Amino acid sequence: MESLINNPPGTESMSQLITIERHILEQQKYFPEAHGELTELLNDVAFAAKLVRREVVRAGLVDILGFAGSTNVQGEEVKKLDLFANEKIINAIGQHGRFAVMGSEENEGIIIPPKNDSGSYVLLFDPLDGSSNIDVNVSVGTIFSIYRIKGDDPSKASISDCLQHGYEQVAAGYVIYGSSVVMVYTTGHGVHGFTYDPTIGEFLLSHENIVTPKSGKYYSINEGSYEQFNEGTKKYLDYIKKEDPATGRPYSTRYIGSLVADFHRNLLVGGVFIYPPTSKHANGKLRLMYEANPLAFICEQAGGRATNGRERILDIQPTELHQRTPLYIGSTDDVIVAEEFEQGIR
Numbered sequence: 540m541e542s543l544i545n546n547p548p549g550t551e552s553m554s555q556l557i558t559i560e561r562h563i564l565e566q567q568k569y570f571p572e573a574h575g576e577l578t579e580l581l582n583d584v585a586f587a588a589k590l591v592r593r594e595v596v597r598a599g600l601v602d603i604l605g606f607a608g609s610t611n612v613q614g615e616e617v618k619k620l621d622l623f624a625n626e627k628i629i630n631a632i633g634q635h636g637r638f639a640v641m642g643s644e645e646n647e648g649i650i651i652p653p654k655n656d657s658g659s660y661v662l663l664f665d666p667l668d669g670s671s672n673i674d675v676n677v678s679v680g681t682i683f684s685i686y687r688i689k690g691d692d693p694s695k696a697s698i699s700d701c702l703q704h705g706y707e708q709v710a711a712g713y714v715i716y717g718s719s720v721v722m723v724y725t726t727g728h729g730v731h732g733f734t735y736d737p738t739i740g741e742f743l744l745s746h747e748n749i750v751t752p753k754s755g756k757y758y759s760i761n762e763g764s765y766e767q768f769n770e771g772t773k774k775y776l777d778y779i780k781k782e783d784p785a786t787g788r789p790y791s792t793r794y795i796g797s798l799v800a801d802f803h804r805n806l807l808v809g810g811v812f813i814y815p816p817t818s819k820h821a822n823g824k825l826r827l828m829y830e831a832n833p834l835a836f837i838c839e840q841a842g843g844r845a846t847n848g849r850e851r852i853l854d855i856q857p858t859e860l861h862q863r864t865p866l867y868i869g870s871t872d873d874v875i876v877a878e879e880f881e882q883g884i885r
């Protein structure tokens with residue numbers, strides 16, 4: 540299918556106007572047992588993304604910039620847009636009762652929606668990823684991960700429903716609020732991207748069946764932390780910057796400071812994102828449940844690879860809602876090279 544990108548808005552034929560709602564409905568055939576629930580909750584997430592987008596694109600206009608003065612459970616300064624996005628997602632999605640329990644980066648404990656009697660799903664999310672970039676008009680995003688509850692009584696939903704292996708996810712996705720707003724999701728049947736058309740208020744299919752290249756030419760890591768890296772990471776950085784045309788080196792460095800933006804670029808054009816263990820963060824800085832797991836599910840569905848440098852992200856047994864993990868994610872061949880340095884094989 541011709542992507543919308545080659546057909547400027549207004550010139551596309553009706554067959555190209557596939558909204559995310561319609562696409563999600565078509566995915567329902569893979570989940571006969573879901574009785575349309577998964578469809579409804581994915582649409583709830585898409586709706587919440589539209590609400591967050593509205594404020595993010597106006598952030599420069601509306602006085603919601605700057606620090607809210609509070610700090611979140613991570614001990615980080617929380618900007619108003621973080622709080623806003625968090626509240627919007629909880630309220631817009633919690634009201635329909637389709638989720639039995641939620642977990643957010645901005646909330647220390649689990650969130651039991653006021654109405655959860657019919658929900659058999661779990662939503663874990665990072666309401667605003669890349670918040671250090673809010674005030675400077677650099678892409679930020681929302682990341683979400685969906686599981687079924689382990690039991691069949693939503694009223695008994697608890698933290699244990701939130702601490703499932705990443706391979707148990709039924710859906711995952713992200714929204715990137717950038718030069719255009721794109722929502723990408725998977726239900727385990729390929730990865731699909733939708734670009735928001737503000738003239739009709741819809742996310743329209745623009746990247747069907749995203750397949751990530753086996754290798755790329757970008758590496759994404761915060762080299763400012765060089766002194767905090769272990770020997771393996773330092774050796775990897777020396778390697779990836781050496782001139783060697785046969786292996787496409789030196790790679791170019793691209794690091795935006797918004798995981799979702801770095802991940803999205805590497806997913807489309809190839810490359811590797813690394814947040815390794817550091818002397819400050821022995822398990823890296825990124826969170827397993829609402830950053831690494833959803834992106835790992837998407838990455839593997841697109842043919843890529845995601846590990847903590849040694850173990851598949853989706854196989855990690857979670858123990859805490861906000862636990863951190865090192866993250867090596869992107870094009871399979873590039874991730875393997877970085878892992879080999881981390882493991883001391885190279």
Ligand code: AHG
Pocket residue numbers: 644665667668669670671761796797798799824
């Ligand atoms: P969040 O804004 O949700 O806390 O996420 C920020 C993360 C991630 O988006 C980004 O890749 C990383 O922090 C950047 O960390 P450093 O500034 O330590 O490189």
Ligand code: MN
Pocket residue numbers: 665667668669798830
């Ligand atoms: Mn984040």
Ligand code: MN
Pocket residue numbers: 644665666667668669670
């Ligand atoms: Mn965040």
